[in-house]
Amino acid sequence: MGFGNVGKAFSRLMADKREICRERFGLNLRLKAIFRSKGAYFSGRRSDLTETVEIMASGTADHPAWTTKLSLDEVLTELKSGVLVECTPTNIETGEPGLSHIGQALGRNWHIAAASKGALVLKFRELMARANMNGVQIKFSGATAAALPTVDVGVLSLAGTEILAIEGILTGVTNLILTRMEEGITFQDALKEAQAKGIAEPDPSLDVDGWDTACKILLISNAVAGTGFSLSDVAREGIRGVTIDDIQKAKSEGKILKLLGRLVRDGGKDKADVRLTAIDKTHPLFNVTGSNKAITYFTDTMGAVTVSGGKSDPRGTAAALLKDIINIYRS
Amino acid sequence: MGFGNVGKAFSRLMADKREICRERFGLNLRLKAIFRSKGAYFSGRRSDLTETVEIMASGTADHPAWTTKLSLDEVLTELKSGVLVECTPTNIETGEPGLSHIGQALGRNWHIAAASKGALVLKFRELMARANMNGVQIKFSGATAAALPTVDVGVLSLAGTEILAIEGILTGVTNLILTRMEEGITFQDALKEAQAKGIAEPDPSLDVDGWDTACKILLISNAVAGTGFSLSDVAREGIRGVTIDDIQKAKSEGKILKLLGRLVRDGGKDKADVRLTAIDKTHPLFNVTGSNKAITYFTDTMGAVTVSGGKSDPRGTAAALLKDIINIYRS
Numbered sequence: 081m082g083f084g085n086v087g088k089a090f091s092r093l094m095a096d097k098r099e100i101c102r103e104r105f106g107l108n109l110r111l112k113a114i115f116r117s118k119g120a121y122f123s124g125r126r127s128d129l130t131e132t133v134e135i136m137a138s139g140t141a142d143h144p145a146w147t148t149k150l151s152l153d154e155v156l157t158e159l160k161s162g163v164l165v166e167c168t169p170t171n172i173e174t175g176e177p178g179l180s181h182i183g184q185a186l187g188r189n190w191h192i193a194a195a196s197k198g199a200l201v202l203k204f205r206e207l208m209a210r211a212n213m214n215g216v217q218i219k220f221s222g223a224t225a226a227a228l229p230t231v232d233v234g235v236l237s238l239a240g241t242e243i244l245a246i247e248g249i250l251t252g253v254t255n256l257i258l259t260r261m262e263e264g265i266t267f268q269d270a271l272k273e274a275q276a277k278g279i280a281e282p283d284p285s286l287d288v289d290g291w292d293t294a295c296k297i298l299l300i301s302n303a304v305a306g307t308g309f310s311l312s313d314v315a316r317e318g319i320r321g322v323t324i325d326d327i328q329k330a331k332s333e334g335k336i337l338k339l340l341g342r343l344v345r346d347g348g349k350d351k352a353d354v355r356l357t358a359i360d361k362t363h364p365l366f367n368v369t370g371s372n373k374a375i376t377y378f379t380d381t382m383g384a385v386t387v388s389g390g391k392s393d394p395r396g397t398a399a400a401l402l403k404d405i406i407n408i409y410r411s
Numbered sequence: 412m413g414f415g416n417v418g419k420a421f422s423r424l425m426a427d428k429r430e431i432c433r434e435r436f437g438l439n440l441r442l443k444a445i446f447r448s449k450g451a452y453f454s455g456r457r458s459d460l461t462e463t464v465e466i467m468a469s470g471t472a473d474h475p476a477w478t479t480k481l482s483l484d485e486v487l488t489e490l491k492s493g494v495l496v497e498c499t500p501t502n503i504e505t506g507e508p509g510l511s512h513i514g515q516a517l518g519r520n521w522h523i524a525a526a527s528k529g530a531l532v533l534k535f536r537e538l539m540a541r542a543n544m545n546g547v548q549i550k551f552s553g554a555t556a557a558a559l560p561t562v563d564v565g566v567l568s569l570a571g572t573e574i575l576a577i578e579g580i581l582t583g584v585t586n587l588i589l590t591r592m593e594e595g596i597t598f599q600d601a602l603k604e605a606q607a608k609g610i611a612e613p614d615p616s617l618d619v620d621g622w623d624t625a626c627k628i629l630l631i632s633n634a635v636a637g638t639g640f641s642l643s644d645v646a647r648e649g650i651r652g653v654t655i656d657d658i659q660k661a662k663s664e665g666k667i668l669k670l671l672g673r674l675v676r677d678g679g680k681d682k683a684d685v686r687l688t689a690i691d692k693t694h695p696l697f698n699v700t701g702s703n704k705a706i707t708y709f710t711d712t713m714g715a716v717t718v719s720g721g722k723s724d725p726r727g728t729a730a731a732l733l734k735d736i737i738n739i740y741r742s
Contacts, residue, residue: 229569
């Protein structure tokens, strides 16, 4: 669903990785349909669409597989089973169009791999419960820092531990801006620079006002620590108000300002927030600079475990979607 | 198997985590038998042994469950199925006694969770093939940096990527000694200090001569990148010869000396080694100091992903064993 930067990157990645998936995992991937806002490419009797990804990506609606007469539900029914790959833009007010797509797919017992956040952020508990009841999985690595494995590590590698706290640098753009400010540039100039490089959006509010981090810490907390957060539970601040003076003050104390998404568990009371926090060099996230992301889980029996890095480009997100599909298949 | 520091910590952890495993995973853990070198505790008709862990740990062989008349194979047969938890000391020359334990358990279609390295290092391919054929799993987080998730992340979170290279700081003791030398202390003094703290063994050669790192990079490469390394394939150096001059020379170039376990893939030719390497501050492992461990996977589509931290004590190893058991059960 969706054929923007991530949808295209995912389709190309499927073409590139088909052989490897077959050889290593016995998984025969087929790209059966691509829905765009005005219609769909549908493979029909063709085995799949990966061979014509470049033709479709060039934007020609006169591709032989193009149709405006097919609904998602018809495709879901005709194909019987599979994974719906949700790559439409994130809307955290309505969750649409992802929410409808995921709802329809769950209704037909399809698995979900999601890169868009809206639907899950708004309806996490309902969607997971429905998937669980239908015996299908919803994976969302693509929506929770993508190539940086956050949910995987929390759910699988820390299984059996108590999560005492989570702290993450979860938005590359805000960390890049803070790093540039550290080097003496104002917020406005650092933002313009990131926009010129295509790293920040023309309307940067999702990132710089902390919404992106809020969505991610919500999804990660809910998945890993079983919290039932809604977006209104996540106290949030952004980085627009940060001045070079603030940065310098932290520096003079040996600290660095970071926008952290946090889960704080205070004697059974769970709280999530997005907070500008001055951390010192003993903190595991102190050295995460530039557009890098990282997350630290604080646990009872395993201590603090930190994951950092992972490409932030559409291909990195596509790789996270593919990983989720492989792991759905494996389980 | 084995009731030393790790075996005891694991038994205690089972007692502590029984309720959580039942609630969260629907997994009803039972500790049915503990084999020591001279005999075994066997639960028999009792539901399990966790309630008397402290009595057994105090060393009394007159515990009502103690027996010298029972063989491992009798227990494996009587219980029909389960997970063999291998916690005996690592012997990289013979693999024993772990190799015999694992062989017997696989013969009875038991799963394996291993903290000892010997058997897997010597017979990786044979044991994995046998497990595969019998439809059971061998997990070895406890033998591959334990609470630091190395194999999990490589196999699950990077599924579908090409592993271009692996670099890890995999032995806490050697990293601690190098960090202390960085602060101006000689190798001998840093080693004595680590021994006094109980971090280094009285015979430190497994660690300081690079064997421990070699075993870990071998197991990680084989599991994650499908290499078929034996220990003789891993070129190896240790840290005994490092002088403060070496450290200072690296420092003067803005670098730091680290003992890295590496997988290098050179145009289809795979090579593993343990090498003292001077890395600069752009390297993801530059800031891993003291007894901390970390691993970086370099991939085609996800970029570089680094995991760091994780407790190094017996309870951290026990937690890694428990995690493996939970994930065996989940799959």
